[in-house]
Amino acid sequence: MQVPEELSQLQKWMQAVVTHPDGIVAGVDSEDARSAIAVDGESIETVVTRSESLSAVGRLAVYGDAYFARLLDVLAEEYPAMVHALGEEAFQGLAFVYLQQHPSQSYTLGELGSRFPEFLRTTRPENDDAQRPDWADFLADLATVERTYAEVFDGPGVEGQELLKPDDLASISQDAWPDVRLETACCLRLLTLDFPAHGYATAVRRETEVLFPNPQPTYLVVKRRDFIVRRDPVALDEYRLLESLIQGKTIGESIADVAQSTDSDLDEFAANLQNWFFEWAEAGYFTAIIHPE
Structure with missing residues (x-):
């Protein structure tokens, strides 16, 4: 020994x-x-x-x-x-x-x-119908939601930081708008899911009636504000637009990318843009306006 x-x-x-x-x-x-x-x-x-x-x-x-x-x-x-x-x-x-x-x-x-x-x-076990998400997909989505909540809660946040308000976005001139970049909050996370698993997780935490959801493409924005983790379900076009902004693309580039891939009517898409940016600023998604050098 x-x-x-x-x-x-x-x-x-x-x-x-x-x-x-x-x-x-x-x-x-x-x-x-x-x-x-x-x-x-x-x-x-x-x-x-x-x-x-x-x-x-x-x-x-x-x-x-x-x-x-x-x-x-x-x-x-x-x-x-x-x-x-x-x-x-x-x-x-x-x-x-x-x-x-x-x-x-x-x-x-x-x-x-x-x-x-x-x-x-x-x-996960093999899915007999690959075209339709099943119970195993729901569990993976649910775990993804809960893990993301934990990471956002424990990670860096914007508490004590000045966030952009709708008026700050309104101050950008029309000529400058396409070339501007928006710095997004460090705690902003995007999730794409096969199930609205966030609703199930919320019901469990609130101890309210819990129902297993049906499959439905779901797009979530997860963030932390005032040390509280919040989640916002968004439409696919909103998700793609935010994804481009997080990647550091200009507003003009981001809008052009989504406009090329959207299934929505372009007039309807254009009409939604102002509301989306207003709502995102209200929710504290942005921390700075970055003008081109």
Whole structure:
């Protein structure tokens, strides 16, 4: 046996063992654990002694079980609507598989669920009707909404910052308007979904009647203002226009891009533009007007 020379070796070994997703014995045999203390399952009691009622593996399992119970609690707190949709037992089973594939690797538990939406999309069962979104698509959308809310809440925001108002946009001359860029709020996020999953998530959080939605192309703007995460459903043309502005295109370029792809009547599209920009400014989407140099 390799006797640990320093406390840090024992700590490294203990962490590798109790956090291993396949259990204590697998943790003892893992490369990370053996690089700290080279023992196997048969000689583990040279490092951790048994108690009157528990073997060394059993004693370590107490810590391992508590570790994963804490991680499951963190995921459930971040994804309450997912827990509601699946039921607690099914959610925990799915979350445990996720933790096996994506173990915690960050100093902060805020990153623990960052890959959960991607995990749901890549491990979903095959859809018999590829043309129609199904239950698995709804779950992935719901997880995407909840994760985005968490990221926007914890990320940088515009609190204490001066935001553009409708009057600020109105002050831009007609000649200058096409060449101007609008700086969007750092907390502005766009989501495209197969289901209006945001409504389901809101109903769960408000503890009101919760109904599973039918498939419907959904476009969301998610933002934070006054430390409150808000979401605005928008039309496809609005979504595309905001997407272009976020990419740093001028107002003229953004409008031209959407005008070429819209299914709307161009006169109707043109008539909506002023209202959209007014509503976006009212909602605090923009932080600065950038004129060409």
